[in-house]
Amino acid sequence: MNLVDFQRRMFEDVSRPLTREWKTRIQTDEGESVAAIANSYITPNDRLTSFERLEIYNRQYWFRLIDAVSEDFPALQAVLGARRFDSMILGYLVDTPSTSFSLRDLGASLPKWLERNPHHAGSRLRLALDVVALEWAYVEAFDRAALPPMVESDLHQLNDASTLMLQPHLQLLKLSYPVDELVLAVHRGQGTSDIVSNAVVDRKRKVQPRLPKMQRSNVYLAVHRYDNSVYYRRLEPEAYELLSGLQKGRSLGAAIAEAFSTSGDSAEEQAAKIQQCFAHAAELGWFCRPGVAD
Secondary structure, eight states, rough: OOOOHHHHHHHHTTTSSSOOTTTOBBBTTTOOOOHHHHHHHHOOOOOOOOHHHHHHHHHHHHHHHHHHHHHHHHHHHHHOHHHHHHHHHHHHHHSSOOOOGGGGGTTTHHHHHHHHHHGTTTTGGHHHHHHHHHHHHHHHHHHSSSBBOOOEEEEEEHOOTTOOOBBBBBBEESSOOOOHHHHHHHHHHHOSSSOOOOOOOOOOOOOOOOOOOOOOOOOOEEEEEEEHHHHHHHHHHHHHHHHHHTTTTTOOOHHHHTTTTOOOOOOOHHHHHHEEEEHHHHHOOOBBBTTTOO
């Protein structure tokens, strides 16, 4: 066995999915004995067999991946419980193996995967889907680019046909539960301080707290970065729809019309909401200057 063959053999054996009991499988998918494979290239010692030595690496490989994903989804783990969460993450990683050099990207497909595999969340599916969406939005808001924002002179040139580019780090969410409160409670319990809705969210998480009770209610959130900190800001429904339309590339006029298509507000009330939405977005630098690219 040359070096390349050895590396391929070792990676295949180390990355083979564990059993539900978190042990190395005794057979490959093709029915081969894993112990016999291990004996062919791993030397036993006076304490461990070749299979047992391989199992150490096999388990550590998966535990490291699970830990990496867990770091980005502490609130989802709190909602599902550690055992169900770990089982879910193992199934997710088996179904969607990493194609990136960075552990940062491991959780990118988890929101859509959980939607396709609802049994992992049991009776808390809708709550879990909101939590996983918000926690991944945090990762995106923390890591994605911040481009030069529009200045006042740029805003004066806008008209109904204008299209506006929003900051790549800005994430817009329509949720069925106020899970910003739940996620913030988890962060508080794990060592963060001075965290409130619309306040900074620290990435360090340690202790799992008791979760607040959740009652269904439509919540519209903007998750964004400012001065290297991530903030959650609740939006009015019309502001969410307006910003979402712009984010999808609709013209300013079309985005406004769609945002207020079912509104019972008067023209004056609509104008006030539009002005408030643009004032907040401009103040926070959510609109990018014309001509920039992600």
